[in-house]
Amino acid sequence: MSAGEFDLIAAIAARAGVPRGDVLLGIGDDAALLAPPPGEALCVCVDTLNAGVHFPESTAAFDIGWKALAVNLSDLAAMGAQPRWATLALSLPASDPGLVEALIDGFLSLAEAHTVALVGGDTTRGPLSLSVTALGSVAPERALRRAGAHAGDALYVSGTPGDAAAGLALVQQRLACDDAQVRDALIGRLDRPTPRVALGLELAGLAHAAIDISDGLLADLGHVLAASGVGATLALETLPVSTALRALLPQAELRWPLQLAGGDDYELLFCGPPERIEALPAFARGEFTRIGRIEAAPGLRLTRRGEPLDWRPDRSGYEHFAVQ
Amino acid sequence: MSAGEFDLIAAIAARAGVPRGDVLLGIGDDAALLAPPPGEALCVCVDTLNAGVHFPESTAAFDIGWKALAVNLSDLAAMGAQPRWATLALSLPASDPGLVEALIDGFLSLAEAHTVALVGGDTTRGPLSLSVTALGSVAPERALRRAGAHAGDALYVSGTPGDAAAGLALVQQRLACDDAQVRDALIGRLDRPTPRVALGLELAGLAHAAIDISDGLLADLGHVLAASGVGATLALETLPVSTALRALLPQAELRWPLQLAGGDDYELLFCGPPERIEALPAFARGEFTRIGRIEAAPGLRLTRRGEPLDWRPDRSGYEHFAVQ
Numbered sequence: 001m002s003a004g005e006f007d008l009i010a011a012i013a014a015r016a017g018v019p020r021g022d023v024l025l026g027i028g029d030d031a032a033l034l035a036p037p038p039g040e041a042l043c044v045c046v047d048t049l050n051a052g053v054h055f056p057e058s059t060a061a062f063d064i065g066w067k068a069l070a071v072n073l074s075d076l077a078a079m080g081a082q083p084r085w086a087t088l089a090l091s092l093p094a095s096d097p098g099l100v101e102a103l104i105d106g107f108l109s110l111a112e113a114h115t116v117a118l119v120g121g122d123t124t125r126g127p128l129s130l131s132v133t134a135l136g137s138v139a140p141e142r143a144l145r146r147a148g149a150h151a152g153d154a155l156y157v158s159g160t161p162g163d164a165a166a167g168l169a170l171v172q173q174r175l176a177c178d179d180a181q182v183r184d185a186l187i188g189r190l191d192r193p194t195p196r197v198a199l200g201l202e203l204a205g206l207a208h209a210a211i212d213i214s215d216g217l218l219a220d221l222g223h224v225l226a227a228s229g230v231g232a233t234l235a236l237e238t239l240p241v242s243t244a245l246r247a248l249l250p251q252a253e254l255r256w257p258l259q260l261a262g263g264d265d266y267e268l269l270f271c272g273p274p275e276r277i278e279a280l281p282a283f284a285r286g287e288f289t290r291i292g293r294i295e296a297a298p299g300l301r302l303t304r305r306g307e308p309l310d311w312r313p314d315r316s317g318y319e320h321f322a323v324q
Numbered sequence: 325m326s327a328g329e330f331d332l333i334a335a336i337a338a339r340a341g342v343p344r345g346d347v348l349l350g351i352g353d354d355a356a357l358l359a360p361p362p363g364e365a366l367c368v369c370v371d372t373l374n375a376g377v378h379f380p381e382s383t384a385a386f387d388i389g390w391k392a393l394a395v396n397l398s399d400l401a402a403m404g405a406q407p408r409w410a411t412l413a414l415s416l417p418a419s420d421p422g423l424v425e426a427l428i429d430g431f432l433s434l435a436e437a438h439t440v441a442l443v444g445g446d447t448t449r450g451p452l453s454l455s456v457t458a459l460g461s462v463a464p465e466r467a468l469r470r471a472g473a474h475a476g477d478a479l480y481v482s483g484t485p486g487d488a489a490a491g492l493a494l495v496q497q498r499l500a501c502d503d504a505q506v507r508d509a510l511i512g513r514l515d516r517p518t519p520r521v522a523l524g525l526e527l528a529g530l531a532h533a534a535i536d537i538s539d540g541l542l543a544d545l546g547h548v549l550a551a552s553g554v555g556a557t558l559a560l561e562t563l564p565v566s567t568a569l570r571a572l573l574p575q576a577e578l579r580w581p582l583q584l585a586g587g588d589d590y591e592l593l594f595c596g597p598p599e600r601i602e603a604l605p606a607f608a609r610g611e612f613t614r615i616g617r618i619e620a621a622p623g624l625r626l627t628r629r630g631e632p633l634d635w636r637p638d639r640s641g642y643e644h645f646a647v648q
Binding site: 024025028029030031032033034035036038041042043044045046047048049050053054075076078079081085087088089091119120121122124125126127129131133134135136138140143145146147210211212227 | 348349352353354355356357358359360362365366367368369370371372373374377378399400402403405409411412413415443444445446448449450451453455457458459460462464467469470471534535536551
């Protein structure tokens with residue numbers, strides 16, 4: 001055999017060694033055998049990253065591997081699920097052991113941080129693409145769905161939205177920045193997002209609805225409102241802003257397109273009873289911020305210091321088929 | 325929103341309607357919620373089909389969708405698992421509702437035949453590619469692994485290997501055929517393979533080892549022998565041959581490269597105690613054939629009517645990175 005598909009799978013399998021007692025049979029047979037925890041629902045999602053569409057062609061291979069898993073762990077986090085296993089379908093333009101090694105390094109370093117076992121792999125020839133299916137578990141009655149938002153809920157977001165969109169604008173030279181530290185911080189949020197797994201687990205059984213921000217805050221909030229049949233008011237002055245984004249764009253209005261309509265944040269947007277949610281230690285640690293409230297009246301209202309605002313983004317969210 | 329990603333997912337979700345009581349939450353949230361059967365292992369595999377690599381560019385969209393699921397159900401069959409759910413990551417060169425509809429038609433028509441629910445989907449822009457993760461279940465002690473072959477086992481294959489490779493040779497004009505019926509039959513085996521799910525379920529807990537033939541009979545048999553630490557003798561005159569393949573190539577020697585080294589058959593290759601395996605109704609129905617025996621001596625020996633034969637294929641199996 002050449003340095004072909006079989007060697008590549010063997011190389012990946014040899015490194016997929018997060019030891020988990022619930023992996024009965026890992027990579028190397030026709031399929032993996034796994035032991036789901038009794039009484040919990042299996043939680044499954046799939047997301048693909050294609051070069052030039054979901055990450056700039058210049059992105060480091062380590063970061064591509066990281067991000068391919070991160071966006072999926074973020075979906076599990078948004079369900080309140082405990083990540084357990086993942087499969088990776090890797091398409092590569094040519095056999096390139098160095099590239100594969102760096103991709104797998106990035107993938108596995110995030111996998112190890114969350115004790116996720118890589119249990120299935122497939123490598124094919126084609127343009128660079130990583131398709132990941134992530135598997136986790138959550139007690140069904142504790143799962144965070146999009147459809148549970150109630151009028152009276154407070155609305156929260158984790159982290160500081162807009163940083164990834166600012167990073168993309170810097171990479172694409174739509175924005176410029178002389179400060180290397182600011183630049184690196186923002187591009188780092190684009191290339192290596194942090195799935196909010198621990199927060200999702202804390203919110204399970206507590207928040208009424210949750211989603212992760214992949215398409216932009218307004219677009220993803222719109223999904224929750226539509227699924228729940230409610231509306232919301234968002235207080236723009238409460239949007240959390242990172243030090244780096246504030247340094248890049250000191251004027252709030254210039255940050256809104258990035259914070260409200262930028263994609264790729266992979267923060268959690270969720271709502272629920274404020275007295276219980278703000279009692280979580282993560283709130284005291286500043287891991288999430290109250291940014292608005294859920295209301296019975298349909299539609300999304302933006303305010304600034306209590307005054308209505310009719311600002312709308314040029315395009316609401318990030319549609320892969322709509323953008324070049 | 326344009327006719328972009330969200331509409332496409334909604335269109336797929338609206339059609340993903342195999343009703344299963346074990347789907348607690350289907351497409352439309354951050355992740356699906358599924359109820360695995362208590363006491364069984366979850367069985368998970370992933371396989372990707374890329375245009376021009378895993379199917380000729382001329383393949384009908386219906387058949388591409390069918391095959392993307394078929395190759396994964398074949399992996400579950402080779403484990404003796406009951407298929408339950410699947411996710412589909414679809415990469416498309418441009419938004420093309422007609423193409424998507426035909427791909428999904430093919431995918432769902434096979435899914436419905438096996439009551440498999442499509443529970444996760446992702447559509448991205450890129451060269452045509454379908455990456456499927458299939459999920460099933462099997463009692464762990466009944467699962468068919470590669471590593472269980474014993475000396476004394478009889479060796480079996482389902483169906484008639486070589487047909488898909490002959491179909492590919494016809495499509496690529498490496499072989500010619502005037503008989504449209506023969507031609508269609510062979511190309512049909514390439515484009516629309518039959519995952520041997522029911523046979524896999526019958527073999528669970530009975531066969532000692534199994535694999536599905538995707539890389540070619542000899543290559544896949546080699547995987548079983550290596551995993552089990554045994555050898556085998558294969559009696560070439562017992563290889564089952566389809567009417568169409570015999571019509572195309574009446575001379576056995578010319579069929580061997582296709583039957584022994586051709587990929588894409590998705591038949592089951594398995595071994596076990598002949599007295600029990602040949603008592604299965606599927607054996608009486610001719611669904612599988614005894615083609616050899618497992619032996620303690622390592623290596624693979626080919627015979628023809630009892631005489632040793634030193635025939636070897638030019639290349640053993642089908643490596644995607646090694647072929648152009």
